[in-house]
Amino acid sequence: MAEDEAVKLRKRYEAAVQERNDRGIHLIERNEEVCIFYEKVNIHDQLLREGAVSMQNQHEEIRVLQLEQRELQRQIDLLRKGVPEKTEIESSLKTSQEELEATQKKLHELEKKLETPENEGRVRLLKGHDPDPDQLEEECEKLEERLAEQEQKTSGKGTDTRGGNQTNGQGN
DSSP states (O other): OHHHHHHHHHHHHHHHHHHHHHHHHHHHHHHHHHHHHHHHHHHHHHHHHHHHHHHHHHHHHHHHHHHHHHHHHHHHHHHHHHHHHHHHHHHHHHHHHHHHHHHHHHHHHHHHHHHOTTOGGGOOOOSSOOOOHHHHHHHHHHHHHHHHHHHHHHHHHHHHSHHHHHHHHHHO
């Protein structure tokens, strides 16, 4: 009996040890599963942080693109406002070019008229005669003598009545 009890106790002990070992193995397996879950949670947290950073970058990029879009729209509006001015300028340019062409044609016609030897109206002869060089030289000498005499007269008067001549000269 005591032996039977010892055998039962031994069997119970072995069963308890076996159960403890089985539970230890299950605990180790569960612990490994928990570690795997923690790793997965950490990976997911990291993915969430990276996703948040990526979203923040994309929001910033969207903001920059919206600013660029507004600037481009502003430039488009300015260009559209300039289109009527462009058409006015183009029509003014066309009119000016037509006027220039007409003026150039008229100028060309007048130049041809002037250059044509058959056109008697292009030359106007002056009446009178040209003095010969000797006569011109004599005339120059006479004029130089008269000028010298006038200068002497004015220099003599200038010292006597300098103040009076200046006021009279300025009053004229």
